[in-house]
Amino acid sequence: MPKARETVLEIDLNALAHNYKYLRSKVAKDVKLMAVVKAFGYGSDVVGIAKKLTELGADYLAVAYTAEGAALRKAGIELPIMVLHPQSFNFEELIENCLEPSLYSEFVLKEFIETAEKLKQKHYPAHIKFNTGLNRLGFSEAETDVVKNLLTGTTAVKAKSFFSHLAASEDWREREFTLNQIHTFKRIAIKLYEELGYRPMLHICNTSGIINYPEAAFDMVRTGIGLYGFGNEEAEDNKLKPIGTLKTIISQIHQINKGDSVGYNRAFKAEKPTKTATLPIGHADGINRQYGNRRAGVLINGQYAPIIGNVCMDMLMVDITGIDCEEGDEVIIFGGPQHATKFAEKGNTISYELITGISQRVKRRLIE
Numbered sequence: 001m002p003k004a005r006e007t008v009l010e011i012d013l014n015a016l017a018h019n020y021k022y023l024r025s026k027v028a029k030d031v032k033l034m035a036v037v038k039a040f041g042y043g044s045d046v047v048g049i050a051k052k053l054t055e056l057g058a059d060y061l062a063v064a065y066t067a068e069g070a071a072l073r074k075a076g077i078e079l080p081i082m083v084l085h086p087q088s089f090n091f092e093e094l095i096e097n098c099l100e101p102s103l104y105s106e107f108v109l110k111e112f113i114e115t116a117e118k119l120k121q122k123h124y125p126a127h128i129k130f131n132t133g134l135n136r137l138g139f140s141e142a143e144t145d146v147v148k149n150l151l152t153g154t155t156a157v158k159a160k161s162f163f164s165h166l167a168a169s170e171d172w173r174e175r176e177f178t179l180n181q182i183h184t185f186k187r188i189a190i191k192l193y194e195e196l197g198y199r200p201m202l203h204i205c206n207t208s209g210i211i212n213y214p215e216a217a218f219d220m221v222r223t224g225i226g227l228y229g230f231g232n233e234e235a236e237d238n239k240l241k242p243i244g245t246l247k248t249i250i251s252q253i254h255q256i257n258k259g260d261s262v263g264y265n266r267a268f269k270a271e272k273p274t275k276t277a278t279l280p281i282g283h284a285d286g287i288n289r290q291y292g293n294r295r296a297g298v299l300i301n302g303q304y305a306p307i308i309g310n311v312c313m314d315m316l317m318v319d320i321t322g323i324d325c326e327e328g329d330e331v332i333i334f335g336g337p338q339h340a341t342k343f344a345e346k347g348n349t350i351s352y353e354l355i356t357g358i359s360q361r362v363k364r365r366l367i368e
């Protein structure tokens with residue numbers, strides 16, 4: 001593997017393939033897999049990821065917003081794509097790009113039907129979302145009649161699936177709550193498809209749902225974080241492979257004296273002669289100020305170097321006293337031996353936020 005010469009997020013497509021196969025193995029063969037690639041593929045490289053997922057045999061992709069789906073179409077991705085959170089003003093663009101909407105309220109369902117009729121669509125596939133406890137998006141159980149009446153009143157739109165989303169699938173203390181969500185979803189779905197006279201696909205599991213509630217896989221599962229190598233618990237983290245390694249280099253080394261300070265606000269003051277390295281990565285790249293002042297560190301030639309002082313916009317400084325290294329050497333921020341979950345904890349956050357927060361300024365490099 002070539003050494004980093006600037007800040008770069010390396011994305012290991014073999015790790016993606018490993019994770020894909022692992023998650024597939026958790027559910028029955030005929031269960032479809034929807035790969036969630038929202039937010040630039042959880043901060044990786046959405047086109048590279050989507051191409052690899054196509055090759056691996058993913059059945060569906062999901063993005064959050066219409067523009068994300070349109071960008072995938074522009075890049076030549078042909079898999080069916082569900083848009084989790086479209087707005088009504090997006091519906092023409094959505095149909096023009098052969099994207100499939102999640103419809104979560106009476107307002108958006110009505111608006112979508114109106115747009116589909118205007119564009120002379122026939123049985124345009126849509127995914128009806130039910131709220132079973134997350135209280136974020138979705139029709140309530142009391143609204144199933146609204147859904148039935150709107151769907152039976154048109155031939156422009158047809159339900160391709162019914163789905164819901166789990167609130168705490170990774171948390172064993174919330175097992176009863178989760179089972180209740182699954183139960184509620186089943187009850188809503190059965191009532192509605194019996195009334196409609198056809199059975200759309202059903203799905204409720206995200207990554208932790210696949211791992212902890214495989215019996216609730218229904219017809220399809222939706223996995224995001226697991227594909228990128230995170231299992232939301234240590235035992236699962238050990239079976240998955242994080243696809244991303246964030247690397248940078250040493251731009252400059254300073255030898256400072258006792259009493260000297262480092263960085264803005266003089267937040268670090270040397271209590272003894274100290275060797276420091278300045279790295280070209282900062283909060284504008286997604287390493288926020290929470291990680292500063294020794295809360296997190298980086299790996300240089302296998303050795304741990306704590307971040308000192310405040311993280312700047314484009315740079316941060318680390319203490320390399322006693323570490324054998326020179327300007328130009330490669331630095332690992334997270335990935336490899338420094339697990340991103342552990343790094344995220346030091347910034348009081350979780351892997352999801354850390355990896356999706358790596359800004360678009362950081363180069364992505366696919367490796368296979």
Ligand SMILES: *Cc1c(COP(=O)(O)O)cnc(C)c1O
Pocket residue numbers: 036038084165205206207208222223224225226
């Ligand atoms: C983001 C998202 C997912 C993926 O969840 P993971 O925990 O990353 O597997 C699945 N379903 C919906 C509705 C989502 O918004």
